[in-house]
Each structure stands twice: as structure tokens, then as C-alpha cells.
Amino acid sequence: MSTYEDDHNIANSNRQSPQPQPRSRQHQSLSSIIQSFLTQENTGVVSEVPSEEIVSNALRMLNEENGSEVVEQLLSQIDTENLDLPHSKKIKGVEQEFIDALPRVDLKKLKPDADCPICTNKFVDNKYPLIVKLPCLHTKVDHIFDLECIGPWLKFNSTCPLCRFDVLEADKFRREKLAAELKRLEEEDEEEEDDDWQNYG
Amino acid sequence: MATLPKRIIKETERLVSDPVPGITASPSDDNLRYFEVTIDGPSLSPYANGKFQLELYLPDEYPMCAPKVRFLTKIYHPNIDKLGRICLDVLKDNWSPALQIRTILLSIQALLGAPNPDDPLANDVAQEWKQDEQKAISVAKEWTEKYAVSKD
Numbered sequence: 189m190s191t192y193e194d195d196h197n198i199a200n201s202n203r204q205s206p207q208p209q210p211r212s213r214q215h216q217s218l219s220s221i222i223q224s225f226l227t228q229e230n231t232g233v234v235s236e237v238p239s240e241e242i243v244s245n246a247l248r249m250l251n252e253e254n255g256s257e258v259v260e261q262l263l264s265q266i267d268t269e270n271l272d273l274p275h276s277k278k279i280k281g282v283e284q285e286f287i288d289a290l291p292r293v294d295l296k297k298l299k300p301d302a303d304c305p306i307c308t309n310k311f312v313d314n315k316y317p318l319i320v321k322l323p324c325l326h327t328k329v330d331h332i333f334d335l336e337c338i339g340p341w342l343k344f345n346s347t348c349p350l351c352r353f354d355v356l357e358a359d360k361f362r363r364e365k366l367a368a369e370l371k372r373l374e375e376e377d378e379e380e381e382d383d384d385w386q387n388y389g
Numbered sequence: 390m391a392t393l394p395k396r397i398i399k400e401t402e403r404l405v406s407d408p409v410p411g412i413t414a415s416p417s418d419d420n421l422r423y424f425e426v427t428i429d430g431p432s433l434s435p436y437a438n439g440k441f442q443l444e445l446y447l448p449d450e451y452p453m454c455a456p457k458v459r460f461l462t463k464i465y466h467p468n469i470d471k472l473g474r475i476c477l478d479v480l481k482d483n484w485s486p487a488l489q490i491r492t493i494l495l496s497i498q499a500l501l502g503a504p505n506p507d508d509p510l511a512n513d514v515a516q517e518w519k520q521d522e523q524k525a526i527s528v529a530k531e532w533t534e535k536y537a538v539s540k541d
Contacts, residue, residue: 305487306452307396340453341486349487 281344282356290320293332305350306337322348323358393421397447400490412494414445422447426458428494430537431502435529436464439537443473443497445490455484456493465525465532467506467515475500476510 295317303310304319311317311334318335331350341349346356401421404414411429416422426443430436442461448454458480460473468476479488479496509515518525 307394308399308489309395337486344453347485349485352483352485 280346282342282346284343286355286359287335287339287342290322290335290338293319293321293330295319298332302332304332304334304337306333306341309334322353322355323362324348324351324353324355325358325361326353327351396452397422404491409491409495412491412498414490414494422451424490426494428498428501430533431498434502435526436466436501436533436537439533440539441501441537445494447490452486452488455480455488456490458493458497463532463536465514465529466501467504467509467511467518467525468500470511474510476508 295311298311298319300312301310302312311319311332314334319332320335320338322331322333322338324331331348333349338349342355346354348355401416408414411431412427414424414426416424424445424447426445428441428443430439430441439462441464444459444461446457448457458475460469460475462473463471464473470476475497477496477500479485479493504518506515506518514525517528
């Protein structure tokens with residue numbers, strides 16, 4: 189007598205690959221995702237958010253299928269870690285935005301023999317030079333570099349190669365100055381308003 | 390082998406054409422990132438008259454990271470351990486891509502002239518140095534005579 193499976197030309201579900209195998213495969217891929225997530229964080233690569241999403245999605249899937257407490261715990265952990273991220277980030281370098289915003293230097297304003305301290309090539313020899321200036325304080329001479337040379341350095345170090353000045357300090361200093369200026373203007377505005385009211389009186 | 394960055398070629402050329410006094414550095418024939426280095430001990434130091442052999446290797450990341458430098462000649466110095474490893478800030482946290490092979494080798498030569506037992510790598514040597522500086526200096530002289538002065 190033919191079985192239901194034979195009649196319908198489908199493989200017997202009992203004879204199909206045993207249950208643990210797909211499971212272990214699942215775990216393997218999950219662990220590799222977690223591994224890549226961990227190693228990425230260690231090397232300080234900035235794009236940790238998408239991989240975190242991948243991990244939490246994978247965990248969520250596991251949770252829906254198997255519903256375990258451990259998975260729930262891990263999920264909540266990722267959520268709280270996400271909240272702390274800006275503080276727990278320990279990259280010594282600067283953001284790409286900072287590098288993009290560095291002031292450009294016009295080649296025509298430089299001496300013809302000026303060279304980049306990193307690649308030691310003359311700026312004039314570069315067919316398409318992108319020259320930038322670091323915001324170092326306490327220096328009379330500008331510290332200038334090829335953007336393509338200083339960029340990779342600043343990604344992992346926030347110091348000027350020539351004077352070790354922390355460029356993030358300059359940024360902080362500039363922001364504080366701006367904030368102080370804004371505050372002063374606001375206060376002036378308020379005073380003016382007060383004067384106006386007195387006139388009405 | 391990947392092509393050698395222009396900066397390394399330029400540095401090598403200059404090391405040969407315009408050498409630093411008391412320092413030689415020549416690239417190995419089969420690996421242009423590996424240099425055989427000699428540094429003369431500074432006069433007025435316990436290492437005077439000595440010629441010290443070192444090896445210098447430029448990692449792939451150079452100049453974004455420091456060269457790896459090691460003494461091959463035995464030397465009695467509080468900042469150099471028995472494997473020849475050197476404790477020098479510019480070789481570690483204070484590296485800057487504006488530094489070069491020649492500036493690093495000059496820093497090492499300066500370190501020979503100014504041992505710093507308060508920032509030791511070779512702990513036993515540093516301790517002996519601090520306990521009895523005169524004796525340490527005479528040991529350094531002995532070692533220089535024994536290992537770093539050619540006998541011909």
C-alpha cells in the first residue's frame with residue numbers, strides 16, 4: 189500500500205534531514221553574525237548600527253521560532269547598549285563629517301616647493317590637489333596636508349602630525365566660543381526687549 | 390609584492406644620498422621594507438666608540454603607524470631590553486606620520502645619549518641604573534667594548 193507521501197510525490201517528512209541540523213546551521217550563522225559584530229566593534233569601524241540591527245533581527249527570529257528567555261535577555265541587552273552607544277564609543281579619531289569640513293587651501297597661495305608632510309610630495313606635483321588645513325591653535329604657520337593623506341590618519345587619531353595638537357579641542361573651543369556669542373546676543377535681545385517695555389510704561 | 394609607496398622610495402634614496410652623521414640604513418635586497426641599520430654610540434656617552442646594529446621594518450600601514458625597530462647588538466641600557474626592543478614614545482603612542490626613518494633613528498641615537506631609568510623597559514637594568522649610576526655606566530661601557538666595538 190502506498191503512503192500518503194508516495195501518492196502525492198513528496199518526501200516523507202520523517203526521512204527529511206534530522207531536526208538538529210538546520211538548527212545547528214542556524215546557530216552557526218548567528219554566531220558568525222555575532223562574531224563579525226564583535227570584531228567590527230573592536231576595530232572601531234563606525235558602521236556598527238546596521239550590524240546591530242542584523243543581530244537583533246536574527247535574535248528576534250530565533251525568539252519567534254523557539255521563544256527562549258535567553259534570547260529575550262540578549263535582545264533587551266542590545267537595546268540598552270544601543271542607548272549608551274555614543275558614550276561607549278572609544279574611537280580616538282574624528283568623525284568623517286569633521287574631515288569633510290576641514291578648510292581647503294588654495295594651491296596658488298602656497299609656496300611652489302611646499303610639500304605634504306605625510307607623503308612628502310610637492311603639492312604642485314599633484315594633478316588634482318585637495319589640500320586642507322588643520323585647526324591647530326598656537327601656531328603661526330598653517331599645518332597643511334593632502335586630504336587623502338590626513339584623512340586616514342584622522343580617522344584613528346585626533347592629533348596634528350606636526351604639532352600633536354588635538355584637533356577636536358579646537359573644534360570644542362570653537363563651539364564654546366560660538367555658544368558664548370549666541371548667549372551674549374540673546375541676552376542683549378532680552379535687554380532690548382526690557383527697554384521696550386519700560387518705554388511703554 | 391605590492392608596489393612600494395613613493396614616500397618609502399624617496400626616504401630610502403635620501404638615506405643613501407644624504408646620510409645622517411653616525412647612522413647608516415640600507416634596505417635589504419629581497420625586501421625593500423626591511424633595513425639594516427647601524428648607529429654610532431654618541432661620544433660623551435657610555436656607548437661611545439660602539440657601532441650598534443639594528444633592524445628596522447616598515448609595516449604595510451607605514452606611515453600611518455611607526456616602523457618596527459630593534460637592536461641586534463647586545464646593549465646595556467635601561468630603555469632597551471635583552472631582546473633589543475626599545476622603549477621610546479615616538480615608536481609607540483607618540484608616532485606621527487610626519488616623522489620619518491631618519492628622525493626615528495636620530496631619536497634612538499639621542500636615547501643612547503640620555504638613558505631614562507624612570508621609564509624603563511628592561512626593569513633590572515633600570516633598577517641597577519637608579520641604585521648605582523656610576524656602576525651601571527661602567528657596565529654599559531664594558532658591554533659596548535665587548536659587543537659593539539669591531540676588533541679589526
